[in-house]
Amino acid sequence: MLPRRLAAPAPGWTETTDVLVVGSGVAGLTAALYLREQGLRVTVVTKVNIDDGSTRWAQGGIAAVLDPLDTPEAHAFDTEIAGVGLCDPAAVRVLVEEGPTRVRELMRLGAAFDRNLDGSLMLGREGGHRADRIVHAGGDATGAEVQRALHEAVRRDPWIKLVEHALVLDLLRASDGRACGLTLHVLGEGSADGVGAILARAVVLATGGMGQVYASTTNPAVSTGDGVALALRAGAVVTDVEFVQFHPTSFLTASVTSVQRPLISEALRGEGAHLIDGTGKRFMVGQHELAELAPRDVVAKGIHRVLHETGADHVYLDARHLGKEFLEQRFPTIVASTRAAGVDPATELIPVAPAAHYASGGVRTDLRGRTSIPGLYACGEVACTGVHGANRLASNSLLEGLVFARRIADDIAADLPPQAEPRAARRVPAWVVTPEIRGELQRAMTRGAGVLRSADSLAATEKELARLGEQHATPDNSAWEATNLLTVATALVASASERRETRGCHWREDYPHAADEWRGHLLDAIGPKGTLTQTFEEMA
Ligand SMILES: Cc1cc2nc3c(=O)[nH]c(=O)nc-3n(C[C@H](O)[C@H](O)[C@H](O)COP(=O)(O)OP(=O)(O)OC[C@H]3O[C@@H](n4cnc5c(N)ncnc54)[C@H](O)[C@@H]3O)c2cc1C
DSSP: OOOSBOOOOOOSOEEEOSEEEEOOSHHHHHHHHHHHHTTOOEEEEOSSSTTOSSGGGOOSOEEOOOSTTOOHHHHHHHHHHHTTTOSOHHHHHHHHHHHHHHHHHHHHHTOOOOBOTTSOBOEEOOTTOSSOOEEOSTTTOHHHHHHHHHHHHHHHOTTEEEEOSEEEEEEEEOTTSOEEEEEEEEOOSSSSOEEEEEEOSEEEEOOOOOGGGSSSBSSOTTOSOHHHHHHHHHTOOEEOTTOEEEEEEEEOOTTOOSSSOOBOOTHHHHTTOEEEOTTSOOTTBTTBTTGGGSOHHHHHHHHHHHHHHHOOSOEEEEOGGGOHHHHHHHOHHHHHHHHHTTOOTTTSOEEEEEEEEEESOEEEOOTTOBOSSTTEEEOGGGEEOSSSTTSOOTTOHHHHHHHHHHHHHHHHHHSOOOOOOOOOOOOOOBOOBOGGGHHHHHHHHHHHHSSSBOHHHHHHHHHHHHHHTTOBOOOOHHHHHHHHHHHHHHHHHHHHHHOOSOBTTBOBTTSOSOOGGGOEEEEEEEOTTSOEEEEEEEOO
16 A cells, blocks of 8 residues: 555645746756746755756756758667657657757757867767757766756746745645645745745646656656655656666766766767677677667676676677777766776776666656646656657657746646645555665666566565555654655556566566557556555557
């Protein structure tokens, strides 16, 4: 059983706004700025500081058709190949056709991308792309530049209220079921402190991913799946959560002990770095026509196979032949982080291993970002718009945030009802788990529901999660986060057990092939009594 509400004190204060945006990464800040263009009052709430989400860590760049020789059809083709039959073609068309305009708008806002000597945009290539279409900034610091430009634009607008150190808890709904605000816990000074409520005419969830359900992840500490857990508790439909992308090349060294593993972008492989095993063999050659530049799931599986066969905990990236000067100029972030840990990529091999990186699934939306609950929208990594299918193509996620933020703002502005009163809290299961389960949960997920899964490993993980779910606690921020982790982990394991095939980034040892009868989506929802259910919906 899962909670339908987080145990929390009754809200001690209430504020109102037109649109409430949760999260301050690319999705939340872009949505806020487009909503302001529509003349709406916006409040953005964010868990820690404005820049603490995944966005600022993005390295490779943003995929968009900006080269005259490239086409939206070619971008759509690559996206759908990576998604292994589960992408929604209409959503993909929206992404690739509207993407270039959204990237140009971001540049007009102030984001400065790398350029060639003739002033044209420098376009790179990444895994799964058959054309040069990745815009990047500061070499490998694209996310930092995107976050900086959006952050500054938001700070310039006095009609965007930013509330930092605010952990959103649960959705408030009006008597007709429409979303009309959120409860949250603010660690601040003054009247809006402690547990309160913000009422709004529409709510946009932009809470990012859920990498922290695993023991090893490239995601920052805030990526605890809060938006997906909140949506499940509210009764919204969540889909494709079994499709977690493991980045093949996170930096693995004994000196990296933080909750977030440094990423070695595949742009490095795009520039010619090779993956080799302990004997120096390029093991991806012959496994896929694109070798090291195959889609991420293929490369992660290739590495996993080597680790399994050799008993090692890492393979190597060899970038030495690219030269010191080129590496320092093109990949300053990677060079700095590996050198800080004692590995110089200009002269030494870089030890790497897969780590949880991206949630392809999330809160189900339509092409306007609407969830199954009227008035509740989802944008960015928390959402499942249908563009990624069973696996995300590299650099399509920043793009998705930009494209769907605009669509959401347009939809909200076109049809914004007056503020509704929240209905009285209903009697539903409400509790939280102790934060002490966090480490155990992450290790259990990595062991049984990580890169490689089977009926046995998933059954053992499910049992372990049920045991951890019995350890209730008194509510505080870390207990609320731990409960969110437990909720999304439970949904992920249930869907991964149900999907008896291997597809995209869902790899079942006991069902090693894709099966036609599984060409569709698993929809997760929590019923009134706290029971998680799955429904299978075939592709149209
Ligand atoms: C290391 C790394 C490299 C990447 N490289 C690329 C790349 O090159 N190209 C690409 O396209 N994608 C890349 N990605 C993926 C991409 O960065 C993310 O998918 C994208 O930034 C997600 O944006 P977002 O706005 O949805 O979420 P985020 O940027 O993660 O923002 C989520 C926000 O929600 C807030 N939040 C969460 N829970 C709550 C809560 N309960 N209450 C209040 N606030 C909350 C967080 O604090 C944060 O502000 C990378 C990801 C990582 C981790």
